[in-house]
Amino acid sequence: MKPFRFKAIINDRPVELLIPPNRRLLDLLREDLDLTGVKEGCGEGECGACTVLLDGRPVNSCLVLAPEASGRKITTIEGLASAGRLHPLQEAFLEAGAVQCGYCTPGMILAAKALLEENPDPDEQTVKTAISGNLCRCTGYVKIVRAVRLAAVKMAGKGGGR
Amino acid sequence: MNSESRGGKGPELTSFPEGPGFRVVGRSLPRVDGTAKVTGGARFAADCKLPGMLFARVLRSTVPHAVLRRLDAAGALSLPGVAAVFTAADIPGNNAVGIIVKDEPVLVETGGRIRRIGDPLALVVGESEAVLEAALAKIKVEYEELPPVFSPLEAMREGAPQIHEKGNVQSVTRIKKGDVEAALAQAKFVVTHRYTTQMVEHAYLETEAGVAAVENGLLVIWVSTQNPHYDRREVARVLNLGQHRVRIVQAPTGGGFGGKLDISVQCLLGLAAWKTGRPVKMCYRREESMIASTKRHPFVIDYTSACDGEGRLLAVKVRIVGDTGAYASYGPPTLKRAAVHATGPYEVPNVFIESFCVYTNNPPAGAMRGFGVPQIAFAHESQMDLLAEAVGCDPFTIRLRNCYRTGSVTATGQRLTASVGIEETILRARARAQELGIWRGEP
Amino acid sequence: MEGGTMKKRGVGVGCMWYGIGNTGVPNPAGAFVDFLDDGTVLVLTGCADIGQGSSTVLAQIAAEELGVNMEDVLVVAGDTGVSPDAGATSASRQTYISGNAVRLAAQQAKQVLLEEAAEVLGAPAGELETASGFVWRNGERTSLALEEVLSRCRAKGKLSLGGGSFNPAATQLDADGQGVPYATYSFATQVVEVEVDVETGKVSVLRIVAAHDVGRAINPAAVEGQIEGGCVMGLGYALLEEVRVKEGKIENPALSVYLVPMSLDVPEIHTIIVEEEEPSGPFGAKGVGEPALIPTAAAVANAVADALGVRFYELPITLEKVVEAVHGS
């Protein structure tokens, strides 16, 4: 196995690493970069806990071979808050009570972020569809959907958010 | 103090208005651990890394009922990167855990009994996760298979294969009030059915995980758990340590629903860290989590209920058999609780309830959100609807006619003296269902 | 039948009661509450917060009892090195039992301060309260700051630490199952509306009304969160979830084949919090974690029976079972 030179922009910072090519993006983020906000729930794309944004779109990082993500822009939950200020989605999740055990939360927030960037005013069904690849066993999703719509309102108030 | 890290959310929600009355209680304040969870900063057990850390994984049985004849780990030990393979012989203390009954081995001993697929046989410890899989494949195991039993009803029969020394019926609960047979004979309507419920997985999103280290003679285990103090008792006993030498720190826990009340990685991690002197990490993969963890008890419920012409309950007679699988775990209290709740929230003058917690060679069932009550609620609520049909009234009416009120006496003879809100919940649920157009019946 | 498809609607009711705490056995919890020098508060509890929010609720109870801001309470939970045993996070017991333990511990810590303040103010301790960093007398703020009281306690070597323990008043059941297995009970009624496609067998849960008597809701949003999550887990129990075991072997040990509800499977959920205060509960609270789920499957089964006129005696009510019941095998 020839090592692979992995280069990407992760959370707005350039990253360059030599990796074995059989590394999953999930493991690269968690093990090599200590971005442990990316969670593993099932390892087969069935729970969405490992969701990251690849060029702004949510993917399951457990199903992405790391070299496939090379050259691209990757966002994890660690890349959302800036200068100690929470992203409106993070604020909304707190305010709406959308967090219980918290294990699905990073992936949920990232799936929602991708939605709001595309559709700043989604209705309930659109939000449900956008998070339909993210399993939450605690909340029943109700407050998560509410939080995403609350974040949309917050972001509209701030002229589109970040 | 950094209020943000504890989830304080600014003056509007949390400032303290001066004066009497509730100020904090009754308010929807944000979670104290919320900020860490929305930023990815919360370190769950699997997120922890310690210098020089080893990794561990369990070899599990592939047969449901057998005697473990021989276990040969030489092949695994010869692999580079394998630090150790531990078996039951390495356990310094008592090799048995369980919240109610200590009937479950931490690792099955040679010559000892395997009671289910997934029983832990050996613990492999290595320098990387990668080496563990190969090492597990190189351990040779010889079983002497025994006849299994998978149906709790069969397990209760005479002559069934015996899974534990004290027999297959782990516990029995009986509740008697009044004279059921006489009441049944006089009742206008009697309804009898058998209800069966399935085995269910907790499916917490975070699988079982922990990290252990020995620090200044103290064994510290960070672990996803619902009961750290129970974990401490078990780890101390299994490792033959004073309880003061074991510190369990509950890591942020990604859901439990009852499934993280049992010992999973705790004792194995303790063993590995104590014996190697190095930090050790152990995380179940999803498949292992689903195979190894306890489940919701499948029930077989025979339910007879009887009422008079107006739908007033006269008698309830129930027999519950719960399949607790290979180990008791929380089986006995689950079946006891099911018995206590078997009438539903209704006052019944004549009651006879029996519940049995039964061993089989199935995956063990333990605590899961509701402890046997969701199962029995399915039965008693179906019965209430059947009685309502027989009487010719609607489902709300029959429930209002029978539900507990202040002063009611339960099947166990307890008089309810305060905070009996069942009637209020029925009335308010019905009113809302009417408002929403879900329920179109009489107000 | 609606819209040219073979769909039938039905409504079902499910009621439940649930004893808070372990069944007929002692199950105490302990807690410590300590005032720090600056008037902020440390709560030590063995109670494991597994996502349900106990640390938040216990902080609220301590803050309420002591009259401090939530920001000024730190809950250190589930560390056997420092926190007393609070028993298991199970049986919907922690708000009631650990909640009482924390409240008692807070009262004890407060009593130390009030006795000290009584000396300073020359007033009976019974007339005094702590709030907003000051000592209050008969509802009026005095000029005595808590920091000052604490400093006087320190100077005298008095600990500002309170310990609390609570064990619910329950008894063992006798041979006939008679006794008081629980000190208090939560209650609930859920009404479920379903739509059943009689050809595909698909049961869609459209709406749930969930009315839960939880005693006083310490944190209503958290209570709602429990109820909403419980309803969804309950509909998984009713319709989807089953560990298939053959000869002792689990046939579906993966989330691709063991299906639980996702966001698009979730109905409208209308929660109603009924607050029948429990005199022995902390500020009247009982519990909600498990009650949230208990009536759902029962109500779904009753709703399906209402829709189809055919009743199911076996869970889960799968596509195949519905079709078989309606059309025969």
Added chain:
Amino acid sequence: MLPSFHYYQPESLAEALNLLADLPGPKKVLAGGTDVIPALSRGELAVEHLVSLKKLDELREIRRVGANLHVGALVTFRELVSSPLVAGFCRLLGEAAAAVGGPQVRNQGTVGGNVVNASPAGDLLPPLFALGAQVKLCRRGGERVLPLAEFLLGMGKTMLMPEEILTEVIFPALPGGAASSFVKLGRRNSLAISRISMAVIIFRNRQGRIEEARLALGAVAPRPVRAERAEALLKGRCPGPALLEEAVAAIAETVAAILGRRASAPYKRVAVKGVARQALLRAVPEFGKP
């Protein structure tokens, strides 16, 4: 943790085809990875060489060429959902793509992968069958175009040779007046494998009379099947509730015959009626109007 393999990122299709032709031993093409990666991690797939198509941007296009639509193998499900060309000329393909997995899988998974994977429950296959799709297979020094119906051999089996790459799917664009739909029945509403799926295309004349109906069913056989009896029965008639019932019954009979004594037969031969009813009604609402 994945097993070891050699990994390649060819810069062009020609380079990729050369690699496939020259590499010895078990090899696999990697497109979206949503099936390959879990198969590798479960140990179900053993490869020595993994050839990534990541850099072959020419396979990411959806083009209209004359009367045909060409969908590149690397077009993702999501791109199908949002493509104006798909919305205009083969809406049912977009509907099927929207029914796949969840958003993450739709962002990653590709048309080529779905076809090559040849799952009986593959969601794009019934619409592609109904559209009369062909697949283009390239290898070093040659290419061939096969009807999808010939390409798919059964459960996980296709005509694809180890040195070939499926580069695009080609089918005639539907005219503006064609009605179409796709309906999927799963145990839950996302991340579910189809229990049954159905694609419908119906051409009608000005009077509303059905000129041609194409009905393709998924997950009732190893490959999608056309409900030919029902197609014939619909031809020349006007949609309405009575015709709907006739068609549904005919589809159910076809499916019952295919399923035979399979364990799923008692369920699916009834359930297909519900799926067919929904699919026909969605395509042509007049089926519900007396």
